[in-house]
Amino acid sequence: MKRIFSGIQPTGEIHIGNYVGAIKQWVELTEEYDCIYCVVDYHAITIEYDIETLKQRTINTGLILLACGLSPDNSKIFVQSHVPEHTELTWIFNCVTPIGELERMTQFKDKARQHRENINMGLMDYPVLQAADILIYKAGYVPVGEDQVQHIELSREIARKFNSRFGKIFPEPQAILSQAPRILGVDGVNKMSKSMNNYIGLLEDKETIWEKLRTAVTDVNRVRRTDPGTPELCNIYTIHTAFSKNEVLLEIDKGCRSASIGCIDCKKTLFQNMMKELDPIREKAEALKKDENYVKDVLINGAKACSEIAKKTMEEVRSGLGLFWP
Secondary structure, X not given: OOEEEEEEOOOOOOEHHHHHHHHHHHHHHOOXXXXXXXXXXXXXXXXXXXXXXXXXXXHHHXXXXXXXXXXXXXXXXXXHHHOOHHHHHHHHHHOOOOHHHHHOOHHHHHHHHHOHHHOOHHHHHHHHHHHHHHHOOOOOEEEEOHHHHXXXXXXXXXXXXXXXXXXXXXXXXXEEEOOOOOOEOOOOOOEOOOOOOOOOEOOOOHHHHHHHHHOOOXXXXXXXXXXXXXXXXXXXXXXXHHHOOHHHHHHHHHHHHHOOOOHHHHHHHXXXXXXXXXXXXXXXXXXXXXXXXXXXXXXXXXXXXXXXXXXXXXXXXXXXXXXXXX
8 A cells, every 4th residue: 555654743732723634634544545643742842842741742642643533453653752763864864955945944934933032953954854754654645734745845855865866765755735624713814723722622622612613703794694794705614614514515605695694503503513523532532531551552552563664764774875784
């Protein structure tokens, strides 16, 4: 089977934007691909973070992946720092990656603006580590959002440069773009984010989710209940497209444009459909919280399986480099 690699940071509570934009697709891809999914804790330390909670957040992220439908039966799930070959290959890739390529990365520029007090080398080197994450497993495909396409292009360039100099070892990975709708935060303007407190957590209780939906911004041009709306401009309708069936979307679209339904009615329908999908995930997550050792075992065993692949790749890499290796 063709191999996929992707990773998720243990930066905080997983929200519905993460679920719709990445995790849901990851589960679907297990039917067609050999999938490797990683909790990328080394990527998480490139910015300021809470040292005391990183370990538990890493375990919780693995727990949520399992609750959403990933399992040792359909994928390999592990923690990045448990396979040291990732960072070994990063150093080697650093030696074939022009600094100019890293300086032009859009995400580096954005992060540098956001973290002016901590513009560190890890922040700039982030996409090289990402390339190593992918290529250590010779993954040919990477499911990503549009904001990560530039990094995948760099991964291809790194593979090409290495192969031309040291022998053809790595594939040139291709991006699998998510077809999921881009969900904004409950403010209807900014990206869904815990730090901005405009998110809906995947494991939040029903009452909290409803309160966030109830007060969420809709079509700003629809001031009164009798005003016709424009669904394509409304973030609530966008969330509908991720959780509601086509016939419901048609009803919502028609009702919004004709003002025959109000925004609160639209939100109530969305809430019901969200709960149909999220309730089983929350129930499974609660069961896994009572058996955290199982989650840890999955992550540890996943790392062991991935280590075997990574070690074989590094044997080829060291040989190609001409290193003396005992």
